[in-house]
Amino acid sequence: MAELTIDLEISSALQGLSELKRKQIPFATAVALTRTAQRAQGEIRRELPHRFEIRSPFIERGVRIEAATKTKQEAAVLWRGPAGSKFGLSLARQETGGTKSPARRWLAIPRDVKRNARGIIPKSQRPGALMKRKRVFIKEDPGRGAVIMQRQPKGAPPIVLYYLEPRSVKIRPRFGFRETAEGLARRVWRQEFGQAFAKALATRRR
Numbered sequence: 001m002a003e004l005t006i007d008l009e010i011s012s013a014l015q016g017l018s019e020l021k022r023k024q025i026p027f028a029t030a031v032a033l034t035r036t037a038q039r040a041q042g043e044i045r046r047e048l049p050h051r052f053e054i055r056s057p058f059i060e061r062g063v064r065i066e067a068a069t070k071t072k073q074e075a076a077v078l079w080r081g082p083a084g085s086k087f088g089l090s091l092a093r094q095e096t097g098g099t100k101s102p103a104r105r106w107l108a109i110p111r112d113v114k115r116n117a118r119g120i121i122p123k124s125q126r127p128g129a130l131m132k133r134k135r136v137f138i139k140e141d142p143g144r145g146a147v148i149m150q151r152q153p154k155g156a157p158p159i160v161l162y163y164l165e166p167r168s169v170k171i172r173p174r175f176g177f178r179e180t181a182e183g184l185a186r187r188v189w190r191q192e193f194g195q196a197f198a199k200a201l202a203t204r205r206r
Contacts, residue, residue, distance in 0.1 A: 023204075024197065024200040024201055024204055025197070026070040026071075026073065027070055027196075027200050028193060028196040028197040028199075028200040029068070029073055029193065029196075030067075030068040030069050030070050030072075030073065030075075031068075031192075031196035031199075031200070032189065032192040032193040032195075032196040032197075033067075033068035033073070033074065033075035034065070034067040034068050034075050035192045035196070036075065036184075036185050036188055036189055036192050037065040037066075037067070037068075037075035037076065037077050037185075038065055039184055039188055039192075040065075040077045040180070040181040040184045040185055041063055041064070041065050041077055043180050043181070043184045044063050044077070044176075044177060044180050044181060045060050045063050047176060047180055048060055048063075051174050051175060051176060052094075052174075052175075053119075055118050055119040055120050056118060056120060058081070058087075059079075059091070062079045062080055062081050062087075062088075062091075063077070063078075063079055064077075064078055064079070064080055065077055065078070066078065077177075077181045079091060079177065091175065093171045094171065094173065094174055094175040095173060095175040095176075095177050095178065096173055097170075097171055097172055097173040098170075098171050099168045099169070099170060099171065100168060100169045100171055101168040102165070102166065102167075102168070105164075105166065106146065106164035106165055106166050107164070107165040107166075107167075107168075107169060108126075108127045108148070108162040108163075108164060108165075109162060109163040109164075109165055110161070110162055111147075111160050111161060111162060111163060112159050112160055112161055113125050113130075113161045113162060127148060127162055130148060130150075130161060130162075131148070135150055135151040136148065136149070136150050136151075136161070137149055137151070138164070139158075145163065145164060145165065145166065146163075146164040146166075147160045147161075147162065147163055147164060148160075148161045148162040148164065149161060
């Protein structure tokens with residue numbers, strides 16, 4: 001889970017308030033925090049197509065919020081995948097940068113492997129499944145590395161399905177999760193709190 005925390009100061013805006021008005025502050029703060037988180041969520045989702053080639057709504061759906069309450073004066077913008085998914089670890093590298101190392105012997109980099117209509121490589125076309133098929137083999141070249149290849153009909157050259165990279169690969173940060181959410185929160189927080197506080201005063205029990 002990737003999570004963002006921002007401390008937003010409001011004490012200067014509360015000086016001189018009556019006790020009656022001060023009682024509305026926890027409610028207004030919870031509403032403002034939640035709405036700010038919702039706006040940050042929307043901004044992050046809109047930015048995704050500019051940062052990634054989105055082939056599935058999986059990443060967008062994972063950008064979620066946790067709402068604030070009167071007793072829990074904080075809201076969170078976070079990314080959370082399905083239970084048991086390890087994709088969040090890969091996405092965290094897209095936010096902070098880092099190194100992706102081979103899980104076993106190589107990193108498999110696709111070339112002419114078949115994708116589905118959405119451009120996603122199905123499980124049946126991933127290296128482990130392909131290597132169980134006939135006519136699929138690994139060719140190692142000491143000078144150029146290794147590839148997973150598939151033999152074609154007689155006379156046609158083999159197809160390169162995957163390049164196999166034995167070394168770690170550097171991942172540059174490009175998600176912009178924190179930058180996007182923090183920038184938006186600082187722009188809209190005062191407005192959201194002002195609106196929430198005004199509404200709380202207008203609808204309070206007398």
